[in-house]
Amino acid sequence: xxxxxxxxxxxxxxxxxxxxxxxxxxxxxxxxxxxxxxxxxxxxxxxxxxxxxxxxxxxxxxxxxxxxxxxxxxxxxxxxxxxxxxxxxxxxxxxxxxxxxxxxxxxxxxxxxxxxxxxxxxxxxxxxxxxxxxxxxxxxxxxxxxxxxxxxxxxxxxxxxxxxxxxxxxxxxxxxxxxxxxxxxxxxxxxxxxxxxxxxxxxxxxxxxxxxxxxxxxxxxxxxxxxxxxxxxxxxxxxxxxxxxxxxxxxxxxxxxxxxxxxx
Amino acid sequence: xxxxxxxxxxxxxxxxxxxxxxxxxxxxxxxxxxxxxxxxxxxxxxxxxxxxxxxxxxxxxxxxxxxxxxxxxxxxxxxxxxxxxxxxxxxxxxxxxxxxxxxxxxxxxxxxxxxxxxxxxxxxxxxxxxxxxxxxxxxxxxxxxxxxxxxxxxxxxxxxxxxxxxxxxxxxxxxxxxxxxxxxxxxxxxxxxxxxxxxxxxxxxxxxxxxxxxxxxxxxxxxxxxxxxxxxxxxxxxxxxxxxxxxxxxxxxxxxxxxxxxxxxxxxxxxxxxxxxxxxxxxxxxxxxxxxxxxxxxxxxxxxxxxxxxxxxxxxxxxxxxxxxxxxxxxx
Numbered sequence: 001x002x003x004x005x006x007x008x009x010x011x012x013x014x015x016x017x018x019x020x021x022x023x024x025x026x027x028x029x030x031x032x033x034x035x036x037x038x039x040x041x042x043x044x045x046x047x048x049x050x051x052x053x054x055x056x057x058x059x060x061x062x063x064x065x066x067x068x069x070x071x072x073x074x075x076x077x078x079x080x081x082x083x084x085x086x087x088x089x090x091x092x093x094x095x096x097x098x099x100x101x102x103x104x105x106x107x108x109x110x111x112x113x114x115x116x117x118x119x120x121x122x123x124x125x126x127x128x129x130x131x132x133x134x135x136x137x138x139x140x141x142x143x144x145x146x147x148x149x150x151x152x153x154x155x156x157x158x159x160x161x162x163x164x165x166x167x168x169x170x171x172x173x174x175x176x177x178x179x180x181x182x183x184x185x186x187x188x189x190x191x192x193x194x195x196x197x198x199x200x201x202x203x204x205x206x207x208x209x210x211x212x213x214x215x216x217x218x219x220x221x222x223x224x225x226x227x228x229x230x231x232x233x234x235x236x237x238x239x240x241x242x243x244x245x246x247x248x249x250x251x252x253x254x255x256x257x258x259x260x261x262x263x264x
Numbered sequence: 265x266x267x268x269x270x271x272x273x274x275x276x277x278x279x280x281x282x283x284x285x286x287x288x289x290x291x292x293x294x295x296x297x298x299x300x301x302x303x304x305x306x307x308x309x310x311x312x313x314x315x316x317x318x319x320x321x322x323x324x325x326x327x328x329x330x331x332x333x334x335x336x337x338x339x340x341x342x343x344x345x346x347x348x349x350x351x352x353x354x355x356x357x358x359x360x361x362x363x364x365x366x367x368x369x370x371x372x373x374x375x376x377x378x379x380x381x382x383x384x385x386x387x388x389x390x391x392x393x394x395x396x397x398x399x400x401x402x403x404x405x406x407x408x409x410x411x412x413x414x415x416x417x418x419x420x421x422x423x424x425x426x427x428x429x430x431x432x433x434x435x436x437x438x439x440x441x442x443x444x445x446x447x448x449x450x451x452x453x454x455x456x457x458x459x460x461x462x463x464x465x466x467x468x469x470x471x472x473x474x475x476x477x478x479x480x481x482x483x484x485x486x487x488x489x490x491x492x493x494x495x496x497x498x499x500x501x502x503x504x505x506x507x508x509x510x511x512x513x514x515x516x517x518x519x520x521x522x523x524x525x526x527x528x529x530x531x532x533x534x535x536x537x538x539x540x541x542x543x544x545x546x547x548x549x550x551x552x553x554x555x556x557x558x559x560x561x562x563x564x565x566x567x568x569x570x571x572x573x574x575x576x577x578x579x580x581x582x583x584x585x586x587x588x589x590x591x592x593x594x595x596x
Contacts (some may be wrong), residue, residue, distance in 0.1 A: 002375040004328045004519065005340050029337070048331045048338060049514035053535075073535040088336055190291060203538075229540070230532050231558065232509045235372050238524070239506040242550075243540075245558040263540065 003235055006046055006090030007033060011083050012065070017150040018078045021115065022081055023058060025065045026091065034067045036097030037061050038196075039122035039179045040226060046090035047079040054102040054231040054249070057094065058118040060110040060125035060167040060258070069118035080150055095234040096253045099123050099198055099224055106195040107135040109218075110182055111209045113142050113201025119226050119253075120200055125154075135195060138164040140186035142205070143168050164190060175200045194218045198254075200226035205225060210257050223257040225264070265428040265437060266447035267415070273443045274424070278302060280440040281349060285385070289318055289351040296488065302351065309352055309419070312395055314573060316502035317353045318360055321380050324523045328376055345383045349436075352389040352417070355399070355406035356569040360476035360502030361386070362411035366563040367505060376521065385432050386413040392420075392458040394465055397572025399585070401466040402474075405569040408459050420454040470585050472556065472566045479552050482587035488545020490580045490589050495525035497574035497584065503559075503567050506531070527551055552587070 013025035028035060037057055045068065046052035053076040055206040059067035063132075070077050080089060106126065112120045127134050143149045148168050155165045165233065168179035179186065183205055194217035199206050210223050229241035229248040241248035243263050246255070269277055271569040281287050282302060289302040290313050299307035299317050330341045353361075361381075368377040390409035391400070400406030409416050414433035417424040425447055428434040437444060498504040508524040511517060524531060527547050541547045559567030575584035583590050 001340065001378070002328065002343060003372055004376055004521075006344075008338055021442075044513070048333065048519075049511050049517055051511045052509055052519075077535075086336070088338065090338070149466060177391060230534050232507065232524075235374065236370065237368060237374050237377075237505070239554070240507070240508075240524075242526075242554065242558065244553075245561045 003013075003092070004233070006044070006052075006092040007035075008088050009066075009091050011085050011089065012085050014085060017069065018148050021069060021148075021150060023067055023069050023150075024080070024083075025059075025067050026089070028066075028091075029088070035066065035094070037094035038101070038125045040098035040119055041094040041096045041120070042234075042253060043091045043093035043095065044231075045080065046061060047076055047077070047083070048090060050079045051076050052090070052232075053077060054095075056119035056122070056226070056253070058121045060122050060129060062126055063131035069115070069121070071115045087150055093234060095249050097251065099226075099254050101126070103222070104196040104198070104224070105133050105135075107192050108189065108195055109187065109192060109213060110137065110139045110195040111187065111197065111199045111201070111205075112140070113183055113205040114144065114148070114201035115150075116202070116226065116228075117141050120198060121151055121154075123198055124158060124163070128158060130164065131161055136164075137162070138166070138187075138190040138192055140166050140168075140183045140190070140209075142168045142170065142183040142186070143200075145171050146178070148171060166190075175229065182208065184208045187212050187216075192216070194222075196222045198226070198260045200223050206264050207261075210261070220258040220261070221256045224254050225257055225260060226253050226262075227255055227260060228253070265434050265449075267426045267437055267444040268423055268447045268451055269425040269444055270423040274307075275304075277440045277443050278351065279304075279429060281436065281445070282350075284439060287351050288346045288347055288348055290315065294347055299350070299353075309389060310393055312354050312398075312571065314577065315498055316360065316500060316571070316573065317350050317357050318364060318502045318505075320348060321361065321364060321384060322348060322377060322505055322507070322523070326376070326521050327518045328509070328521050330518045331516060342379075345379050346435050347383045347385075348385060349385040351387045353386060354391055354571070355388060355411075356391075356400040356571040357502045358386065358388050358409055358411050358413055359403075359405035359569045361401075361571070363503050363559070363563055363567065364505060365564055367559070370562065385415075385436065386594070387415045387433075387436070388413045388417060390418040390455070390459060391462055394420065394462050395572060397575045398570060399467050399470040399572065400570040401463050402468065402470040403472060403566050403570040404432060404521065407462040407466075415424075418455045418458070420451055421596075425451045425455050426500075466538070470570065472560075474567075475552075475568070475585060475587075476556050478585070478587040479556055480548075480550070483554060483589075484545040484549045487548055487582055487587065488588050490582050491527070491544040491548050492580050493527060493529055493544050493547070494579065495527040496577045496579065497525050498525035499523065500573040500577045502571060502573070507579055526554070
């Protein structure tokens with residue numbers, strides 16, 4: 001069987017994160033499979049008959065379950081969200097490089113925007129479970145409305161693990177008592193030494209956050225960005241995800257900001 | 265191992281081969297030469313077919329696997345790949361196959377490609393007649409085969425000088441041993457003379473570095489305005505290998521791999537609608553940059569073999585190697 005033949009995984013659990021976003025827990029049917037991954041890697045998930053799409057892994061390898069955070073966006077994600085617990089999907093991977101953890105073991109800023117926060121949850125939970133290996137950690141997360149904030153029940157546990165968590169929304173409402181505004185505004189408040197950073201979100205947000213961090217003395221090559229590109233194969237052959245000489249699926253999706261700043 | 269095959273024995277030679285293996289050869293059709301299964305049809309060995317033989321390694325559509333559903337669980341099956349012999353492919357296309365081997369062989373290697381590749385024998389016809397748009401010599405791809413193949417044949421006037429390069433090539437010659445004659449020193453000399461004539465007739469102004477300079481100099485906005493975005497260039501390019509993966513059939517069906525093209529507007533468009541290469545000019549530039557900047561970094565070789573097909577097929581008034589807008593009349 002070729003690289004393109006997926007493994008089968010059963011949907012073991014579905015958590016509703018927002019009206020259009022679910023966190024699904026997968027269980028590989030072949031339990032002997034040694035499925036190891038790093039924060040920042042992704043899988044190709046498929047619903048047979050409808051096709052495949054790349055989804056970043058939202059769980060940390062330090063914990064047992066494999067979780068993907070899926071937002072209704074296209075044909076395949078719609079089909080996955082219509083699945084019930086017990087249904088079988090195909091997955092292959094993990095693909096991509098993941099975050100360079102060994103170079104991030106100092107003060108870390110984690111900045112997420114919208115659904116880009118899913119891949120950062122993997123990193124946050126990893127750091128939370130390996131807390132002693134990292135310095136000060138500050139998390140800045142922005143979503144469109146308070147309805148669109150993911151993983152709200154976990155913020156407390158991150159704070160207990162000694163991480164600073166700041167959240168903001170673009171559009172406030174009467175129920176929302178928190179910040180309204182841009183993610184960059186949250187970063188101003190952090191008391192951090194220049195260290196490393198992980199960013200995932202819309203291009204405008206990535207550039208704004210990176211600029212802000214550079215002002216704070218962060219080096220370009222210490223700012224890691226998880227890039228989103230159209231992908232089909234996941235193994236660097238189909239050429240959909242190329243950024244110059246890089247294949248996002250193999251050389252990325254995590255790039256240092258100096259590698260990709262011109263194309264964001 | 266070398267041997268000489270008289271021209272009137274070519275058809276018996278192919279007959280012998282086709283009894284053992286499916287032979288794909290350039291057939292003479294009303295639409296020009298076309299690679300297809302040979303079953304005694306007339307051949308066209310003078311012109312290089314517009315559709316490259318790499319389509320037999322990376323078909324326009326192929327089944328990656330079939331999925332069969334039972335009680336909500338799936339079993340997967342792969343189709344078997346029949347052995348094939350590609351007959352009379354040109355050195356430029358052989359060079360393209362060497363490139364594809366490097367691209368699909370980079371880790372993790374693409375077994376769907378190599379299943380076909382391993383089942384395919386290659387017989388190369390060295391180019392003793394040059395097409396109008398050819399510039400293979402500028403890119404080190406021809407006119408004599410530069411890359412590994414099973415059997416190399418050269419038209420030396422009254423027959424073909426055959427050189428087996430692999431054990432499979434020796435077996436091909438042995439299968440038709442009674443049709444062959446021993447090769448003579450004069451045959452080698454005649455081959456060298458004819459190939460030198462072709463090489464001398466090649467343009468010299470289309471080297472890798474010259475085309476790279478043209479890419480830097482080109483007015484991509486103007487070229488983008490002329491480009492029709494049809495993707496024709498990438499479907500006839502023997503090096504182009506972009507593909508799409510899609511499913512057909514519920515609950516049982518097949519996962520297909522289909523050829524795709526980075527020239528098409530939706531190629532890199534994301535689900536949300538954002539498109540990193542929005543304009544035709546950006547996409548055309550990317551097509552060239554991939555071949556002359558990015559593929560050399562990945563494979564160590566230029567991603568162009570100088571076959572000239574993109575220029576032949578392009579309906580827009582664009583000179584595909586000088587990268588300039590042509591007058592419309594020049595193209596017609």
